[in-house]
Amino acid sequence: MDRDSIDHNIVKFHNGTLDDAYNFLGSHLVYDEGEIVGATFCVYEPYAINVCVIRDGCNPCSMNKISDEGFWFLYLPSVNEGDKYQYLITTQDEAEIIKSDSFAFYTTENKSVILDIEKYYEWYDEDYMHFRKNRNYQEEPLVIYELDINNWKKSITTYQDLSKELIPYLIEHGFTHVELISLLNEGILAPNSQFGEGKSLMSFIDECHKHNIGIFLDFPSAYFEDVIKGITKNNQNADLSEYLSILVSALSFWCLYYHIDGIRLNNLSDIIYFQGDISHGINLKGLKFLRTLNDRLSNLHPDILLIAGETIDFPNVTRRVCDHGLGFHYQWDNGWMKDILDFFEEEPLFRKYLSYNLNLSLMRPFSQKTIIPLAHTMFNIRKTALIKRMSGDLTERFQNLRVLIGLLFTYPCKKLLYMGNEFAQMNDYYSSYELDWYLYQYSPHILYNNYIKALIKLYREEKALYETDHSKSGFIWINQDHEEHSVFSYVRLSKNHKEILIIVINATPLLYKEYKLGVPYQGEFKEILNSNHEDFGGNHIVNDGIIATTEENYLGFKYTLKLCLPPLGIIVLKRTSN
Incomplete structure (x- = not known):
């Protein structure tokens, strides 16, 4: 990296617009005709009076302070990928601190490791990454x-x-x-x-x-x-x-x-x-x-x-x-x-x-x-x-x-x-x-x-x-204020409102054999999940077969269902026909 590039990165770093500081700070291998000839080291230590690079088996090498704000830089020849290093920081009160490089690509046992991140791993997720670009998480599970x-x-x-x-x-x-x-x-x-x-x-x-x-x-x-x-x-x-x-x-x-x-x-x-x-x-x-x-x-x-x-x-x-x-x-x-x-x-x-x-x-x-x-x-x-x-x-x-x-x-x-x-x-x-x-x-x-x-x-x-998680049009309360019985129910709708689910929660230990529930939709419903099912550890108090609405006004809704609500249970009903 030439001096103009270094100065340009320093200016961007200080004004908050450097988006790739990992290409500037840390350690980076230097190549000549495809062969590794050395590595650069750059660290930001604004309160240090001296900074050295310590490599395993080598004497500390003093870095050069390249800006008044506190950037330190060093080029070292004869460095190999996989070499470990640390920084020796001398503070203004002359205390010495040894630490790893916070911008190293890999650190182990408090020692940073020199590696070429561009050649580090070959990915095979191209199809997934392409698929991800077109995802709409709001309408997905x-x-x-x-x-x-x-x-x-x-x-x-x-x-x-x-x-x-x-x-x-x-x-x-x-x-x-x-x-x-x-x-x-x-x-x-x-x-x-x-x-x-x-x-x-x-x-x-x-x-x-x-x-x-x-x-x-x-x-x-x-x-x-x-x-x-x-x-x-x-x-x-x-x-x-x-x-x-x-x-x-x-x-x-x-x-x-x-x-x-x-x-x-x-x-x-x-x-x-x-x-x-x-x-x-x-x-x-x-x-x-x-x-x-x-x-x-x-x-x-x-x-x-x-x-x-x-x-x-x-x-x-x-x-x-x-x-x-x-x-x-x-x-x-x-x-x-x-x-x-x-x-x-x-x-x-x-x-x-x-x-x-x-x-x-x-x-x-x-x-x-x-x-x-x-x-x-x-x-x-x-x-x-x-x-x-x-x-x-x-x-x-x-x-x-x-x-x-x-x-x-x-x-x-x-x-x-x-x-x-x-x-x-x-x-x-x-x-x-x-x-x-x-x-x-x-x-x-x-x-x-x-x-x-x-x-x-x-x-x-x-x-x-999941399709209407963030839209009021996909959710309808049925009875949110049934405090005395601690029974709560609501409707979930798909984006096109063609798929309709009714969820009923009985938060009490009481069994309701013929619970009357007013609902906003006419049709036939089938229970597709019951927490009391024997497959889940319950005692199998379930609603078998098709449950049809009757045209009877109840608690502000035009239609009515009669359900068996298991104690401390939740059921999910799906409309199968209207």
Whole structure:
């Protein structure tokens, strides 16, 4: 890289418009007639008085300070791909710090590795990448399996192991995407080296794409800490341009070189509001930073989903920046998670006093485009397994859990399920090194897992459950205020309104043998899912055969159905003819 190019990159870095800092910072091999002759090293250390490159078996080599702002540069001959190095930083108080390169493409045991990222891996997902460019996620099923690679299964020691065991598991259950937690812990560009090199991770992602499984990256909130410090209440004049160049470049790198399908960002309230508190007011500098970040990423990678990993109390989170939004495609609805869990943790006979929780959660899906998560954040403070948070004895807990998960998959939004909840994890999270895989030998957990598979299959097959997730025209309340009986029902419609589903939830332990339900549509209906079915661990209180409406006004609807509602159950009816 010549001096003019270096100076040009420095200017762009400082004004926040350098989108490919990974081509400038870090280490890069130099070729002459196809042969490696050396490598360049570049690092940004504005508060250092000296910086050296330390290679294994070599003496420290001092770098040249090439800008007053703090860029350091060095060319070294006789360097090979795979060589390891670190930086020795001398601070202004003459303390010495040894650290890895945050812009290295691979880091292991706190040592960065020199490699040529352009020749690192040959991809085979061209068809998938072409298909992705034309996707319309809003009208497609989206069900995400959230996985912490450190705690899923102790037999997983490499990305190859993950590919062999996880991908068949995802296919068996029907998940469309997997979100990886703990993937970044050794630099902003380097994957977790505990499971192998970056090329092994690329191969895993390639294999996922081969089976039409997308990959979401959980971007650690730690990388926003400097941004948050820069926009504290007393630092409104802080310049965030450099952080913008760093973060846009890093996220763009993962999109380009690892072919990820989406990015979840966290700690967003701390950026939007002073001290992360809405009562302290909006931080205009932070708001501009976030909008610019999302706008740049969307322009660079229009087929990548940007997900706000928290519920932000701010309008238009999921509208485009040009439409005065924040520029996210989706945001997590953590409020839904809290309201629903509060409801199902309560004893059924007292749930009528918490009916507003269920009503509230089901009345707000259309203000933003949301993902409803039964996610890891649910266990950050209370690490209790989900089934242990349900009320009642073990049988009733499974009944309640089936209703909760049924609500998740019939509710109008996209879905996310944290690992272990597909078979009812029993032990508290992080109390061991892996999930409770031994539970698959016990009938209640096997049957519950059958229920999860059936739900995901139903969700992916029925257009009414995903095509109109973000449109009021695809959702009709039937009885949202049936507080005394804690029975709730609603209609889901496909985009053309030809496919009609009716969902009925009985959140009490009472059996209703002839429950009268007013409905807005005439016709014949068939029960296509019942959480009380014997295949799912229930006692098989179901509605067999065809159920026809009668022309009888009831609670404001022209037609009526008579149903058998199992205790602590959810049923899904589909209109088969009108």
